[in-house]
Amino acid sequence: MNFLEISRIGFMCAFFLYCAAFIFYVIAVTGKTWRNHDPERHEAKWGRISFAASSLGLISHLIYCGTRWAYSGHVPVSNMYEFMTFLSMMIMIAFTVVFLMYRKILIGMFTLPLAIIIMAYAAVFPQDVQPLIPSLRSIWLYIHVTLAATGESFFAVGFIAGLMYLLRTIDFRGSDKISRRQKWWLEFTLFSIIIVLGFIVSVFSFRAxxxxxxxxxxxxxxxxxxxxxxxxxxxxxxxxxxxxxxxxxxxxxxxxxxxxxxxxxxxxxxxxxxxxxxxxxxxxxxxxxxTVLYLLLRLIIRKPLGQVIAPALRGASPDVLDEISYRSIAIGFPIFTLGALVFAMIWAQQAWGRFWGWDPKEVWALITWLFYSAYLHLRLSRGFQGRKASWLAVLGFLVVMFTLVGVNLIIAGLHSYAGTD
Structure with a gap:
């Protein structure tokens, strides 16, 4: 058995362990309402089981990364399969850091699905180890891409906490104009996530x-x-x-x-x-x-998705969720700045002879940086907290995902070496 085969096994083990951990987190959160249970004891017990399962999944994920790196001779981030798998691994690392800081099981229940979806999305693309094109054969590949992914992983945790804040605080029974608008945009955000699931389902169905x-x-x-x-x-x-x-x-x-x-x-x-x-x-x-998946879900549950998920967050503190979102973005921003802008421009100078060339990926990386700069500015100097800040955290990660997915798959440019099939 060679390193490549071990990496594939590591990938599958990580995926299924994350799925199991998500189920355990759901049991830990929703099981508190079961009869004949001590809620605190139940949450503590299943919380430990959930975190252990997600940690084992992360270890398997690290084994995947290390063995694929050993087989290929370069850090596995050179195409869409490798980069999205690496991003999901960094999201789990960021989640682990935040979880150890706050010990909030709810964060796990919402972060694990994001990591699972990104891993499933990665599996859509060709998984063969591909030789690096000349412009990628540089030490800056390790520095630029890994730091950018690390920053984006903390943005993802900020997005999760922001989305949880909105689910916790929006009045789903309200009929005034503001409540209707908030509910509509929240439902649209959840619909956007289901669009990604739709892509995964359609590709695997027709591939099979x-x-x-x-x-x-x-x-x-x-x-x-x-x-x-x-x-x-x-x-x-x-x-x-x-x-x-x-x-x-x-x-x-x-x-x-x-x-x-x-x-x-x-x-x-x-x-x-x-x-x-x-x-x-x-x-x-x-x-x-x-759209078909969303309509089927709505037909089955007969309620907006947000209204179905919201009751699981009744015991969560909105202030804590707001703080987690802010701190995650505050950690990710300087890392993203170094990886996606500073070191990226140095590498661009070495590879293409210019620091900046208005390539679509460069433009959207700048848009992402400007967006989170505005978020931090509004948060620190304008008092943007709570719902306003949470909406910005959600919108910011949607910008990140378009930079990663839309630019690579839709817009042609110098960064369009995604290895798509």
């Missing part, structure tokens, strides 16, 4: 069924030296039924799905970048599947 469609795409390229146009013929493979076909393409092979024998429309010509049509098709499938 062996679905595949192949298109022949004709791309026109202008040769500036001879002032002539040349046509490049490429093949683009879809693993999801093609609602959107690549621009200027013809299907070579396409399986029928629900009677759909051809794409509904073609990707617009202004969508640039490799595999633009396939990426748009993936986004559409994620939204469709996520």
């Amino acid at each position: 069924s062996g679905y595949e469609a192949v298109f022949i795409q004709n791309q026109t390229r202008i040769d500036s030296q001879v002032q002539q146009n040349s046509t490049i013929v490429t093949k683009e493979v879809y693993k999801l039924p093609p609602i959107v076909a690549p621009h200027q393409s013809e299907p070579e092979r396409m399986q029928s799905f629900l009677g759909m024998k051809k794409p509904l429309f073609e990707a617009p010509s202004w969508m640039k970048g490799a595999n633009a049509g396939r990426k748009l098709n993936t986004v559409i499938w994620a939204i469709l599947t996520g």
Whole structure:
């Protein structure tokens, strides 16, 4: 058994241990209301079991990282599978730090699902060990990416605590305009998370069924030296039924799905970048599947999701949740600043000969930094606390996730070496 096989086993063990730990955290929180139980004793007992399970999962996660690193010879953050798996591991480390500071079991019940979803999302992408492209063969890969992921992991814990604060304090029975608006935006946040689940479900479902469609795409390229146009013929493979076909393409092979024998429309010509049509098709499938999942959940529970989750937080202190959110972001901000901006610009100078080039990933990293700078400024000088600060913490992490997911998968740029399939 080589290091690569051990890393795969470590990944699976970590995933299932996190799932088990989440169940234990739910039992620890909700079981306090069971009859013939001492609530404090029950919470303490299952809290220890839950934290032990999540810690074992983290150890397995570290084994995955170490053995994959030993096999490949570089820190495993060079593609989407490796980076998102590394991010979920750092979220668990950040959670462990915060948990040891505050000893709040509720944080575990909400953080574990985020780590699980990110690991499942990572598993969608190719898992083969890929050689580093020349621009990544640098010590700055270790410094820039790992520090950026560490900062983002604390932002994730801040997001979790902020979301919990909103669930704890929003009046779901209120009918005034402010209450309705708060409930709508909270439900939209939960819907956005389900969209990611929809992406995961759609990819794994069609992958299991062996679905595949192949298109022949004709791309026109202008040769500036001879002032002539040349046509490049490429093949683009879809693993999801093609609602959107690549621009200027013809299907070579396409399986029928629900009677759909051809794409509904073609990707617009202004969508640039490799595999633009396939990426748009993936986004559409994620939204469709996520919407169906959300509607099914609403049909089953017959209530807004936030209203169903909120009762689990009745015993939580809003002030403590607000403090956890702020402290997590305050820890993550300087780490993110060093990793995503300062060291990133140094590496950009060495790799591409410039500190800044308005690449989409650079722009969104700057937007993320400016957003959290504004958060800390408003928090410290303008007294933004409680609900206002929590909304900013939630929105900030949505910006982080777009920087990680949207920029890599939708927008073409120098950072589009995500290893997508």
